Amino acid sequence: MSSTHSQSPTQTKEDIKRSMLVDLRSDTVTRPSVAMRRAMMEAEVGDDVYGEDPTVNRLEQRAAEIFEREAALFFPTGTMANQAALKVHTHHGQEVICEERAHIWNYEMAMIAQFSGCIPRPIPAESGIIHWEQIRRKIAPGIYYRAQTGLVSLENTHNMAGGAVTPTAVIDEICEGAHKAGIPVHLDGARIFNAATALGQPVAEITHHVDSVMFCLSKGLGAPVGSMLVGSREFIKRAHVVRKCLGGGMRQAGVLAAAGLIALEHGPSRLHEDHANAKFVADRLAKVRGIKLDAAHVQTNILVFDISGTGMTTAEFSQRLAEKSVLANGINPELMRFVTHLDVDRAACEHAVRVIEEICA
Numbered sequence: 497m498s499s500t501h502s503q504s505p506t507q508t509k510e511d512i513k514r515s516m517l518v519d520l521r522s523d524t525v526t527r528p529s530v531a532m533r534r535a536m537m538e539a540e541v542g543d544d545v546y547g548e549d550p551t552v553n554r555l556e557q558r559a560a561e562i563f564e565r566e567a568a569l570f571f572p573t574g575t576m577a578n579q580a581a582l583k584v585h586t587h588h589g590q591e592v593i594c595e596e597r598a599h600i601w602n603y604e605m606a607m608i609a610q611f612s613g614c615i616p617r618p619i620p621a622e623s624g625i626i627h628w629e630q631i632r633r634k635i636a637p638g639i640y641y642r643a644q645t646g647l648v649s650l651e652n653t654h655n656m657a658g659g660a661v662t663p664t665a666v667i668d669e670i671c672e673g674a675h676k677a678g679i680p681v682h683l684d685g686a687r688i689f690n691a692a693t694a695l696g697q698p699v700a701e702i703t704h705h706v707d708s709v710m711f712c713l714s715k716g717l718g719a720p721v722g723s724m725l726v727g728s729r730e731f732i733k734r735a736h737v738v739r740k741c742l743g744g745g746m747r748q749a750g751v752l753a754a755a756g757l758i759a760l761e762h763g764p765s766r767l768h769e770d771h772a773n774a775k776f777v778a779d780r781l782a783k784v785r786g787i788k789l790d791a792a793h794v795q796t797n798i799l800v801f802d803i804s805g806t807g808m809t810t811a812e813f814s815q816r817l818a819e820k821s822v823l824a825n826g827i828n829p830e831l832m833r834f835v836t837h838l839d840v841d842r843a844a845c846e847h848a849v850r851v852i853e854e855i856c857a
């Protein structure tokens with residue numbers, strides 16, 4: 497039912513069983529393609545702690561080029577890259593302004609506090625998009641008895657806000673205001689290529705004014721492992737030290753970077769298919785009794801929808817879906833999240849929709 501592109505020639509029973517599932521839990525579940533596995537096998541490697549892995553070096557150089565920045569650094573995870581960026585940008589005892597449902601605050605183990613010694617200063621935004629005017633009011637006045645604002649952190653696309661895309665003009669205005677106030681801006685761009693696809697603009701253009709960007713190779717772009725941090729040479733030099741502090745100094749990481757290079761070069765060009773599939777599912781689900789969903793808000797590969805009208809909790813709903821080979825999770829008792837990706841094709845999406853129509857009939 498799902499596409500067969502990621503099936504390896506040595507398919508196990510487990511692989512076949514998994515390929516029958518429609519897995520909409522996350523775009524992190526994508527498995528490496530045959531081309532990636534081959535590139536991993538053939539990767540030229542060296543010890544990256546000595547800076548001697550040519551494949552890692554190539555990946556970092558390509559990421560820097562694509563984002564039109566001085567430097568980039570390969571991380572095992574997006575969480576580590578985000579938290580390294582936060583550490584470099586801030587000092588203990590400062591505040592980090594972010595949207596209330598931001599990943600850096602809600603899903604990264606309180607590392608803002610644990611590692612950087614900062615606290616979040618959240619701004620709630622139903623749409624997931626915060627504007628300069630809201631941020632300006634949350635910046636601490638420059639008085640010695642107030643904790644100072646160390647950083648503004650944005651998220652594009654916004655995961656928990658249903659893959660919402662922040663317009664580039666909004667980001668640019670935030671950067672202009674924050675920089676005038678002497679405050680750096682970090683972008684959690686786990687899905688920045690989805691944002692770029694939706695906006696029809698290159699990633700370099702939509703991230704031009706932020707001080708640092710994290711993006712994931714391991715999600716819609718299809719790599720098995722890895723995220724990148726990009727920024728100035730000086731920033732990346734400091735992030736390199738922090739990565740080592742966190743135990744992120746990897747050795748022959750070229751085997752991972754080889755898959756990452758394919759993800760980076762070829763992954764972005766097919767993301768529009770995931771967006772079209774998400775839109776297809778949204779349009780159909782919007783008509784199902786008990787489901788509340790504004791299909792017009794679905795811009796990328798994530799849909800968040802309210803199922804409270806069905807009389808089920810999301811745990812019950814997920815269980816009913818799983819019985820029909822559709823995997824998805826709730827983000828709370830009322831809201832379900834679906835994420836489309838390269839391992840679910842249109843037929844798989846049709847199956848998921850039919851299952852929900854049955855369950856809710």
Ligand SMILES: *Cc1c(COP(=O)(O)O)cnc(C)c1O
Nearest residue numbers: 573574575576599651655684686
């Ligand atoms: C996935 C994700 C990350 C990073 O997650 P890892 O699992 O640590 O790679 C960061 N921010 C957002 C918005 C994400 O969706």
